[in-house]
Amino acid sequence: MTTARSANSSTLKQRAISVLDRIIPSIRRRRFFRELFILLAFCLLTSVVTWPYVTRLRDSVADAGDPYLHAWVMWWDYHQTFHDPLHLFNGNIFYPLPYTLAFTESEYGIALLFFPLYALGFPPLTVISVATFLGFAFCGYGAFRLTRTLSGSNSAAWIAGVVFAFIPYRFNVMSQIAYVFAGWLPLLLEALVLFARERSWKRAAWLGVAFTMNALSSLTWMALSLTPLVISALFLVVRYGLWRDRKFWLRGAVVASASVIALLPFLLPYFYVSKLYGFTWGRAVLDRSSPGALRWLAVERRNWLWRGFGNNLPGSAKLFPGLLPLLLSLAALVMPATPATLMPAVRERAISPDTDKNDSRAAKWVMRLDLLAVAAGVVALMSAGWANSDIHLSWGKFFAGPTTDRLLLVLALALTVRLSLSYPLALKRLTGAANLIEHIRHSRRGDAFCLGVIWAVVGFLLSIGTNSWLFRVLFDLVFIFHSMREPSRGAMIAYVGLAVLAGIGTTNLARTIARDRPRIAFSIPAIIFLALLFELHVAPLELERGAVYPDAITLRLKDTPMRGGLVELPTGGAVLPHLYMLRAADHRRPLINATSTFVPQHAWEIQQLSAQTPIPPSLMDALEKVPTSYLVIHNKLMESARRPVYDEFLLSAMREGRLRFIRRYDEGDDLYAVVKTEPEARSEGLSPLIVSVREWATLIDNDPLNVFGRYQTWSEKLIRLHVASFGTLPRYPDFMRDVRDLGRGVITGNVDSEARLTENFRHLGRQWTNRPAFVAAYRELTDEDFVARVYANAGVQIDELARAGLANELKEKRATRTDVLLKLIDDAGFAEREKNRSLVLLHFFGYLRRNPDDPPDNNMNGLLHWVNELNRGYDPASLTYAFVSSFEHQRILKKAPAQSDTPAQPKHPLRPSGRSSEFSLLRVFHA
Numbered sequence: 001m002t003t004a005r006s007a008n009s010s011t012l013k014q015r016a017i018s019v020l021d022r023i024i025p026s027i028r029r030r031r032f033f034r035e036l037f038i039l040l041a042f043c044l045l046t047s048v049v050t051w052p053y054v055t056r057l058r059d060s061v062a063d064a065g066d067p068y069l070h071a072w073v074m075w076w077d078y079h080q081t082f083h084d085p086l087h088l089f090n091g092n093i094f095y096p097l098p099y100t101l102a103f104t105e106s107e108y109g110i111a112l113l114f115f116p117l118y119a120l121g122f123p124p125l126t127v128i129s130v131a132t133f134l135g136f137a138f139c140g141y142g143a144f145r146l147t148r149t150l151s152g153s154n155s156a157a158w159i160a161g162v163v164f165a166f167i168p169y170r171f172n173v174m175s176q177i178a179y180v181f182a183g184w185l186p187l188l189l190e191a192l193v194l195f196a197r198e199r200s201w202k203r204a205a206w207l208g209v210a211f212t213m214n215a216l217s218s219l220t221w222m223a224l225s226l227t228p229l230v231i232s233a234l235f236l237v238v239r240y241g242l243w244r245d246r247k248f249w250l251r252g253a254v255v256a257s258a259s260v261i262a263l264l265p266f267l268l269p270y271f272y273v274s275k276l277y278g279f280t281w282g283r284a285v286l287d288r289s290s291p292g293a294l295r296w297l298a299v300e301r302r303n304w305l306w307r308g309f310g311n312n313l314p315g316s317a318k319l320f321p322g323l324l325p326l327l328l329s330l331a332a333l334v335m336p337a338t339p340a341t342l343m344p345a346v347r348e349r350a351i352s353p354d355t356d357k358n359d360s361r362a363a364k365w366v367m368r369l370d371l372l373a374v375a376a377g378v379v380a381l382m383s384a385g386w387a388n389s390d391i392h393l394s395w396g397k398f399f400a401g402p403t404t405d406r407l408l409l410v411l412a413l414a415l416t417v418r419l420s421l422s423y424p425l426a427l428k429r430l431t432g433a434a435n436l437i438e439h440i441r442h443s444r445r446g447d448a449f450c451l452g453v454i455w456a457v458v459g460f461l462l463s464i465g466t467n468s469w470l471f472r473v474l475f476d477l478v479f480i481f482h483s484m485r486e487p488s489r490g491a492m493i494a495y496v497g498l499a500v501l502a503g504i505g506t507t508n509l510a511r512t513i514a515r516d517r518p519r520i521a522f523s524i525p526a527i528i529f530l531a532l533l534f535e536l537h538v539a540p541l542e543l544e545r546g547a548v549y550p551d552a553i554t555l556r557l558k559d560t561p562m563r564g565g566l567v568e569l570p571t572g573g574a575v576l577p578h579l580y581m582l583r584a585a586d587h588r589r590p591l592i593n594a595t596s597t598f599v600p601q602h603a604w605e606i607q608q609l610s611a612q613t614p615i616p617p618s619l620m621d622a623l624e625k626v627p628t629s630y631l632v633i634h635n636k637l638m639e640s641a642r643r644p645v646y647d648e649f650l651l652s653a654m655r656e657g658r659l660r661f662i663r664r665y666d667e668g669d670d671l672y673a674v675v676k677t678e679p680e681a682r683s684e685g686l687s688p689l690i691v692s693v694r695e696w697a698t699l700i701d702n703d704p705l706n707v708f709g710r711y712q713t714w715s716e717k718l719i720r721l722h723v724a725s726f727g728t729l730p731r732y733p734d735f736m737r738d739v740r741d742l743g744r745g746v747i748t749g750n751v752d753s754e755a756r757l758t759e760n761f762r763h764l765g766r767q768w769t770n771r772p773a774f775v776a777a778y779r780e781l782t783d784e785d786f787v788a789r790v791y792a793n794a795g796v797q798i799d800e801l802a803r804a805g806l807a808n809e810l811k812e813k814r815a816t817r818t819d820v821l822l823k824l825i826d827d828a829g830f831a832e833r834e835k836n837r838s839l840v841l842l843h844f845f846g847y848l849r850r851n852p853d854d855p856p857d858n859n860m861n862g863l864l865h866w867v868n869e870l871n872r873g874y875d876p877a878s879l880t881y882a883f884v885s886s887f888e889h890q891r892i893l894k895k896a897p898a899q900s901d902t903p904a905q906p907k908h909p910l911r912p913s914g915r916s917s918e919f920s921l922l923r924v925f926h927a
Helices: 002-029 031-049 066-083 108-113 115-119 124-151 154-165 168-172 184-197 201-217 219-239 246-277 283-289 293-297 323-334 344-350 360-386 394-400 404-421 425-431 436-442 447-463 469-477 479-483 487-516 524-536 552-558 576-587 601-610 618-625 640-655 696-702 709-726 732-742 753-768 772-778 783-794 800-811 817-825 828-848 861-871 876-884 887-895 916-925
Strands: 565-569 628-634 659-665 669-674
Touching: 031 124, 031 154, 031 524, 066 108, 066 115, 066 124, 066 576, 108 115, 108 124, 108 201, 115 124, 124 154, 124 184, 124 447, 124 487, 124 576, 154 323, 154 487, 154 524, 168 487, 184 201, 184 219, 184 246, 184 447, 184 487, 201 219, 201 246, 219 246, 219 436, 219 447, 219 479, 219 487, 246 479, 283 487, 293 447, 323 447, 323 487, 323 524, 360 404, 404 436, 404 469, 447 469, 447 487, 469 479, 487 524, 552 576, 552 628, 552 659, 552 669, 565 576, 601 618, 618 628, 640 659, 640 709, 696 732, 709 732, 709 753, 709 772, 709 783, 709 817, 709 828, 732 753, 732 828, 753 817, 783 800, 783 817, 800 817, 817 828, 828 861, 828 876, 828 887, 861 876
Parallel strands: 565 628
Antiparallel strands: 628 669, 659 669
16 A cells, blocks of 8 residues: 555656656746746845845835835826826825926836736735835846846846845835836846847837836936936947947937837926926035945945944945945956957057058047147146136136036047047057047957946946036036935946946856866855845844824825815924825825925925924914815824923914814824815814813923923023023922922913913022022122122123123112023023023933933933034934933833823824934933
């Protein structure tokens, strides 16, 4: 029995092997299945390098910011294509403005590929997660195809694919699908090479498709790829002698025209936006965002092997491609597969002394071009020297007029044409070629090396922005560069070249080793392949769970007709507007306060007014002007200190009949109707706002965070009172006692609250000067010395006459020492000087409930660090986010949550543009 089973099992295995032997060669012969296998292989590699990303595609995002925005963009592309394609760019954001999709990348070429997922009902955030994951694989596949076409080597192609797919910079832009999904760049170059080699209609059409899809996927990639693409095309024209090939020029012109016609509906809205709203970036913005060349030594933080490398370098761009890609590219340069020589006949003709004499016309042009190059170089040098100088001589003014960058462009073009006609004698002997054209056509350096160098060099120059004359010239001459804010993205062009060079460098290295050790040469590509996976891996990849499904209030808005738009508050920061945009893809209503590359004036106005303390009534004017139909207040996303400020504004607007409460959802999301726009909207319940008496002192008792908010300026005045009196900052228990006394009887929202605070502060001042500590410090001082001491403590300069005048008022009993102190703390210079230090101290008191030098710090370094950051222009909102997200504050919330009528800490607090603030805070707190 056992023998029979074994025989049957053996027979089945043989049959299976026989079937596979027939199927596998058939699959290999079918190009589609072969290419699909390669793409699936890169999907598998992406799963390994980015693990556990593949297991969390339903709701994983790099951060709760830009992925939400791009999820809306791609969803809108799908939605509008099947609902109103003629108005594709009239997005449901920044209502009521037109062309709002053109405020950022449209990403239509990427969305188009994922229309089936939307049709199957996948949520927008799930689609963006899947698209981001596949973006890595697609980039690897594109680089694989390009390198295989150029070199004919599958080993080189796999190396290039891994390099381009997992280059560290791709993880730096992981939040932005348009820049992750860059696989059309290598495919576009491959299409150009294929068309140059065979000028058929089929390959011309593929070139047009690749160019169109690259532009539809990202206008940034279209703009940045134009320069290397044109240079590559010129190289191929020379290389293959296509100057007089009618098929090349005719068919290329036809597909180029067709591509431009297809792209016009997607390009014109950006032109209209620039004219309607003036949305372009000026030269000053580009100068600030242009990284220096040293940023190519800074690596993205998600890379585990090189994490922290280059952090001490100035700037923020992180362009380091990894060590192995650079070394392999160097191998492509120094270890050519074949000798870098020309054919003997060419060399013999090149070094002939009669070469140039045979063509007198060329000789004349060579002389003219030499003169033009010298003139352009001299004028460029003089122009650079006289730029931004105090010019007194008329000839100096003449040289300061021309643009140095354009003169350098003339110089470069003149030299290129001159070398194309004839090399100088020394260069002829060195290269063995008569001119540049002959050098290109007969050089044994392959297409892969030459095109790789072109893209690597041009990409590097573009990546450093206005630090490169090439980028400056393009900014002056090409309109689309005016809408480019981050020149560092030009690094992606360089990575295409580096990937190709790394691939051929690997094969060159293997061939070199094969000469001495042929037995191990075949394993070199495999070893390098594994080493690259190790160097470039980011597993385990840090991810966040995104808000994939709509909440209750979003579902309500979806079924609510509107005459105007929708405003959701709080707003601002790097998270909340993005979240509102994601929800706009769910409720599909016109959103007013969204976010994008460019933000229009009316949305900025709403954001700025809602951030003030107190919120002015003019916010209601701005809402009604838009017009706004409904206002959503997300109490759960609001900082505790801002809750009383919003309550005061909302209660005032409801009393005036300008807002009408509709309903509360999810225990914290309140829906209000703007009565002027939606007069027929009906309330569905009582407002949950607490309208009873609320004393500031009681709120502070319940939650120390209430030292911020509506009466924060009075908290700062109390700090200045202590500084002026003793020259030091107050201690936490003393300050909290005094601020509670200051808040007695102060009812938040009452019209007389400011008057009551003024009275309380004067009363506190009178008590202050009678306290033992104050009396002990000043009882031995004369009035003149008292005035001098308190002004010195405050760091406020006072002349002898003013000081004497104050001392006389004290002597003659026309003023008290309390009066002098109160006058001093209202000094504008004193208030400005202490503003940042007071703000940081209040963060320690409110969020950490301790002194800055209490454990775990045990010194004032933490406070000094943040004061210095604010003095250098650091965003105060980012300071707040750092304290909110600190481990110490989170522990406080878990141990002793605030027992007040203010909501808990925001689930998604405001975030800065980067993450450095959080890490700095953790270092300072040793948390």
